[in-house]
Amino acid sequence: MPQPDNLGSFFADNKNLLKEYLETRMEIYRLQSLRLFARSAGYFVWILLSLFLALLFLLFGGLMTAFWFSELFHSNFKGFGLVTLLIVLVFVLLAIFRKALFVNPVIHAVIQKSKEEEEHAQTN
Incomplete structure (x- = not known):
């Protein structure tokens, strides 16, 4: 192969190689983004399913606790009212400590x- 005189003739001689290189890099980026999207979608479905199961657990646990308190106080109003206050208290505490309980751990994860x-990509 003759020695190129300048950068322009180098690119002219190697135009196809450069084109293949850029296409390969674009394909790598596309596949990496597809992998990231697939993982994110999987985590999203898992989170939705977990939230639905947690909602069911809270619903039936709250009903069970409300009926138990209703038996203790001999009043459905007092039993269900106490459970409602407990749920509101838990919600307020979660809202107050949301950064320490949810935001920061998610950021760190x-x-x-x-x-x-990145380490896995560097080793391969």
Whole structure:
């Protein structure tokens, strides 16, 4: 292969190689984004299912507790009212401590997962 005189002739000689390289890089980025989307969709479905099961657990647990308190107080109003106050109290506590309980752990988990992905990509 003759020695190229300048950068322009180098690109002209290697145009097809450069085109193949760019197409390969674009395909790699597309596949990486597809993998990220598939994982995210899987986690999203898992979170939705978990939230639905937690809702059912809270609903039936709340009903059971309300009926139990109703028997103790001999009043449906007092039993269900007490359970409602407990649920509101839990909701308020979760809202107050949402950053420490939910936001920061999720941020740390995402950062950790991205570091693991980056280390895995570097070793391959």
